[in-house]
Amino acid sequence: MRNRWKRLAVVFGAAVLVVCQNGMIQVKAAELPATEQSLTQESGGEDVKPAEETGLETEAVDGENVEKGAEEGDSAELQSEDVNENQKEGTLLPAEELSWAHEEQPGFATFKIPNAKGTAFYKVDLLFNGGWYKTVQQKAFGDLDKGEIAELFLFHDITESGKYIIQVTTLDTDGKPVCQMFSEEWEYTKPGIQLPQIQTQDICWGEDGTFSCKIPENPNFLQFVFCVMDANGxxxxxxxxxxxxxxxxxxxxxxxxxxxxxxxxxxxTAEKGFYVFVQATSKDVTACSDSEWSEAHMFANEPVPGNSTSSDKPASSGSSGDSSETAVEVWKPSTPDEIKRYGAYSREKIEFSVDEKNAYAVTVQNAMQGKLCYDSFESVLGGYTIGRTYNILPAGQAAYIMDGKAKITLQIPGSLQAANREYRMICVTENGIPVILKDLDTNPSTITFETNVYYAFALVYKDVVAK
Known part of the structure; x- marks a missing residue:
């Protein structure tokens, strides 16, 4: 079983950490296969070249969406790629016993290596509704000896209802195609249940590089998949x-x-402008499909500098290492609601201290809060005004509640300090519940509060008549 997870590391492109609700299995990163230009295939007499892969969901073919084309009836005959002299000489053989192995796990498949170790590689493609769908492995399994079993973890490449066939092409050591083998057809029906999308409030990427993500409380959850983008997209x-x-x-x-x-x-090294997408993957894609990708979450929990749409997100968790060309647009608040929420976000340096008796550390970060959080803040203002908004987390984790309270003293930003002014903190925690935290000190330039609930916080103030 451990070998299978090593193979899965190649599918996802690096290391694999299988995170289940009852534990975690870490598997050392596998050596990635070399990425080469995809081979041209024939489709109705026209050349069809797969675009650079960015993942599982879609592949561009001549500017069109493959899945869309397949649904509209476009098809391609299953034809062998050009062969070289090796096939004529009979020195390399096609994959043996290629078949789906749904009894192991739906979407899992295997084939027997037919050639001696080091003499061949194998390219794996998925065909969908009679046409080419995507390349899953470019140049793989060259380290397996004749008679060993190659394992294909295809369950997260299969995302839409339809008929799937596996195509395995034997390549010589130069990467030239020699011969092919096709699996039987498998008709997949996408289930009506899907893992919920990971919410941005359940993700934390701190300035020190610590990344946290709340594990879904769902029996279908298998593990997370991550896609990191730089400041240029x-x-x-x-x-x-x-x-x-x-x-x-x-x-x-x-x-x-x-x-x-x-x-x-x-x-x-991650820096300002880096961001990440997160996906939850399913144990059984016939019972529950993978989640949609999360919205973009910025490094150091900065506000997203662009409106993240479905076109911005990675399509899947495929094995290609090619960079995406999607850039994040520079965002500016435009609506009254955006201007209001952005006005409470600051880049001022945060100064705070914690009680030495606290049982755990906390992090405090400037953050522009979403509309629902902001609405929750406003629902309990009671005459106070929102001055700043933050993310405050225990030990940098994306946790909503801790067993014990922590005492925190926060420096009031200079622009918010004024005579005869009172301050409070409001925390919006799990399920959008607001909690009011009163100031425990008498220093007019600080606010001290105790809390065991966490996530979105607002520093609020009210001017009072001098006594």
Whole structure:
């Protein structure tokens, strides 16, 4: 079983951390296959070249969506690619015993390696409703010897209802196609149940690189998949099942240092403008489909500098390492509601201290809150005015509640300080519930409060008549 997760690491492009509700299995990163230009296939007499892969959901073919084309009746005959002299000489053989293995897991497949180790590679494609759909592996399994079983984890590549066939092409050591084998057809019906989308309030990417994500309380949940983008909108490395350095799971939250992983794997250090998408994947795609990708979440929990739409998001968690060309638009508040919420967001340096008796550390970060959080703040203002909004988290984790309280003293921003002014904190925690936290000190330039609930916070104030 461990070998299977190593193979899955190749599918997702790096290391895999299988996070279940009862535990976690870490698998060392597998060596990635070399990425080469996809081979031209024939479709109705026209050349069809797959665009650079960015994932599972869609693939562009001559500017059109493959899935859309298949639904409209476009099809391609299953034809072998051009063969070279190796096939004529009979030195390399096609994949043997290629078949779906749904009894193991729906969407899982295997084939037997027909050639000696080091003499061939194998390219794996999925065909959908009679036409080419996507390349799953470009040049893989060259390290397996004749008679060994190659395992294909295709369940997260299969996202729409339809008929799927696996095509395995034997390649020589130069990457030239020699011969092909096709699996039987499998008709997949997309279930009516889908894992919920990971919400941005359940994600935290702190300035120190610590990344946290709340684990869905769903029996169908298998693991997270991440896609990191740089400030120019280019994908950083590969999508990955979980690139974890010293991972921890505590209070239902998975945490690791994202920045250390990016630096170790790609020599890249996350900086302002980097952002991440998160997807929850399913244990059984016939019972429950993978979640939609989350909205973009910025490094250091900065406000998203662009309106994230479905076209901005990665289509899937495929194995291609090609960078996405999607850029994030520069965003400016335009509606009255956006202007109001943005007005409470500040880039001022935050100064705060904690009681040495606290049982855990906390982080405090400037944050522009969403409309629902802001509405919750306003529902309990009682004559107070919102001055600043923050994300405050226990030990940098995306946790809503802790067993014990922490005492925090926050410096009031200079622009908000005034004589005869009172301050409070409002926390909007899980399910949008607002909690009012009164000031425990008499210092006019600070506010001290105790809390065991966390996430979105607002510093609010009210001017009072001098006594």
């Amino acid at each position: 280019n994908q950083v490395g590969y999508k990955f099942g979980s690139p974890v350095v010293n991972p921890t799971i505590e209070n239902g939250v998975m945490s690791f240092n994202m920045n250390e992983y990016l630096k170790n794997m790609y020599g890249v």
